[in-house]
Amino acid sequence: MNDPGETERRIEALLFAxxxxxSAADLAGRLPEGADIGAGLMALQASYQGRGVNLVCVADRWRFQxxxxxxxxxxEEREEARRLSKAAQETLAIIAYHQPVTRAEIEAIRGVxxxxxxxxxxxxxxxxxxxxRRRTPGRPVTFGTTDTFLEHYGLATLGDLPGAAEMKALGLLGMDMPANFSVPTPGSDLADDEEPFEDGETPEFHQDFLGEE
Incomplete structure (x- = not known):
């Protein structure tokens, strides 16, 4: 004799697992012959009504959701790692070792x-x-690294920047470095030929990239 309560428990176990x-046919194939699948599903659905998990029917198939x-x-928010291109790695390395540096100076070092x-x-x-901005004609924008850069590469200060070979291992440079790339001593956070942005100024450096897509 089939017990409605036991049928409901078995349906619950099957759906959870x-x-x-x-479908009702799937459940019937796993339960004893004569089990009232329909009544068991209705009872179970009513039991989960208003709870954090509900029993729902989608396309004639049952599931908990x-x-x-x-x-x-x-x-869930996830941060996806972005792999830097070779050009970005080289540009980042140049900025790190030559800061404060302008776009024109980055081009001169990379050769492109x-x-x-x-x-x-x-x-x-x-x-x-x-x-x-650099205190030169045109007052070009200068670039430098951030604390995020230091944290990302496990550096305490800019003075801990490694040599060229170690830079490759850290991913700061691709395997093929520009022929004219040099590794000078990192610049200080202040530069005599550099001036801060004016109060309320929104840096407009689009002119630095005129002619580029």
Whole structure:
């Protein structure tokens, strides 16, 4: 003789353990012959009504799912690692070792035109910041690294920057360095030929990239 309460328990166990929704036929194939699947599902659905987990029927298949009003609790934010391109790695290394440095100086060291997109990525990731302006004609924007840069590469200060070979191991440079790349002593946080942005000034460095896409 089939016990309705036991049938309900067995349906509950099957649905919890299932990797995908189950139909009434799927359940019937696993339960003793004559078990009232329909009544068991209705009773179980009523039992879970208003709870954190509900029993629902989707496309004639049954499953347990989080209550709709609690779906926001299941949201998970993940940070996806962004792999820097070779150009971005080299640009970051140049900024780290030559700061404060302008776009024109980055180009002179790398020997190729600097892409605005490359610097934008470094700014977006918080590895590089706009420091100020060079006290030269045109007052070009200067770039420097951030505390995030130090944290990312496990450095206490800029004085702990490694040599060229170690830079490759840390991922600061690709395996093929520009022929004219040099590794000077990191510059201080202040420079005699550098001035801060004026109060309320929003740095406009688009002119530094005129003619580039």
């Amino acid at each position: 299932a990797s995908e929704p189950l 989080t209550a709709e009003d609690l779906a926001w609790l299941m949201t 035109q600097a892409s605005r997109g490359t610097i934008d990525v470094l700014l977006e990731l918080g590895l590089v910041r706009l420091r100020g």
